[in-house]
Amino acid sequence: MLQDAPTLTDVARLAGVSEITVSRVVRNKGPISRSTRERVQAAIEKLGYVPNRAAGALASAGAPLIGVLLPSLSNIVFPEVLRGIHTALASTGYQPLIGVTDYDPVKEQEILSSLLAWQPAAIITTGFEHTDASRRMLSSSKIRVAELMDTDAEPIDIAVGLSHRRAGFDTGRHLISRNYRRFGYVGHDWNADHRARLRYEGLRAALDEAGLELKAEERFDGPSSTMAGRETLAALLSRKPDLDVVVFSNDDMAVGGFFHCLSANIRVGQTLGLFGFNGLDIGQALPLPLSTIRSNRFAIGRIAVEKLLETGQRPAEKLIVDTGYEIIAGATA
CATH class of the missing domain: 1.10.260.40 (lambda repressor-like DNA-binding domains)
Incomplete structure (x- = not known):
């Protein structure tokens, strides 16, 4: 209750x-x-x-609001989610109030407190990693709450996204079915990107099920980027040059890995397989289309808004909407 x-x-x-x-x-x-x-x-x-700043100001103007907290707008994944949110809101009369958290739970707490003070109709946030204070604010507010991108935990109200642990597991099974056996992993900061860690755990579980293990792994201490992927793959292969496939935490990192292979004369898809995550256009525009998993980012944003606006009252039953994903065979693995 x-x-x-x-x-x-x-x-x-x-x-x-x-x-x-x-x-x-x-x-x-x-x-x-x-x-x-x-x-x-x-x-x-x-x-x-949460104080009600809307009582004497915005509420009287009759402008219904949806608070949206995203970890980044420079990462192409989240503008696509925002496009889905915007599309679903276009004909509703609701206006989004957007905050960017930079993957920082404390910053999310500060922005959330400000957004809730305006008494929005709903809050859309990313993932399940909130501070205790943020969780209390969201739980006690009674407004609709959608947590996006992930379905691997229990939501406050609605979760819309995919199981990253299962995506990692299916990555491992797909590559094993293509006869890869000497696996490496290249990743980025797990503290900022919990979902990348879930995919890593799923990959490890798939390898363990097949009696295999990661032969080597290397993580960049910072956010993902093309340059980080290039440098981190180089470091990994300097230690373990006999790998036959490397799984990357996402497509940004994998595209950087592809560029390293070009510069080092490594035959991608033959000598070394590369596999990413997200299904970004840049990965499919490479000379060899990137093997990866495509997440349904636009649908995640659109469905979240549609479900939130079905009723203004938070239902007793929590809802998880799995938008799934697609393995893109590509040509790099």
Whole structure:
């Protein structure tokens, strides 16, 4: 059963101050001692309290809002998700409020608090990795919440995406069926990209089932990029030159790996197989189309909005929508 959202009165009671003091802290108005401000902020975080800034402003203007939190707009994956969101919202009268978290849960918490203060009709966020305070705010708000890209955990309300662990497992089985046996892995920062780690775990599970193992792996300490993929594959092959296939954390990294192979005169698809994830156009535009998995990013954004707007009330039953994926055989593995 959904609990009532915490109120300003609840915060005041927990912090041991007056409601006026809480209001001043929330609005950052008037002289407040540092210790009092810290007590109030701690109570706000513990309760998941969100002030209603819309009451005297935006709500009276009659502009319904959907809060959208994405980890990046430079990664082509998320603009495609946003395009799906925009398409589904186009004829509804709802307007998106967009925040970019840079894969930082603390930054997500800060943006989320600001978005919820405007009392949006719904919040769309990415993945299940939230701070405790963010989860409390989302859980207690009672508004509709969609967590995108992943289905490997229980959602707050709705999850729309795919099982990354299963995608990694199917990657391993596909490559094993093509007679690859000496596997390597090239990845990027798992702290920022939890879904990449789930795919890695699925790959390991598929290899283990077949009595195989990763012969070598190398991870770049930072976000994925073409240059990171090129440099990291070079480092991997300098240690383990006899691999017959390398699985990359995503297509950005795999495209960089392809360029390394060109410069090192490694025959891709013959001497060494390369496999990515996401199904980006750039991978399919290579001289040899990249072998990869294509996720349904546009559909993820579109379906999330459609499901959120089916009812304004959060249902008792949580919903998981699996948008699936497609293995692209390509020519690199």
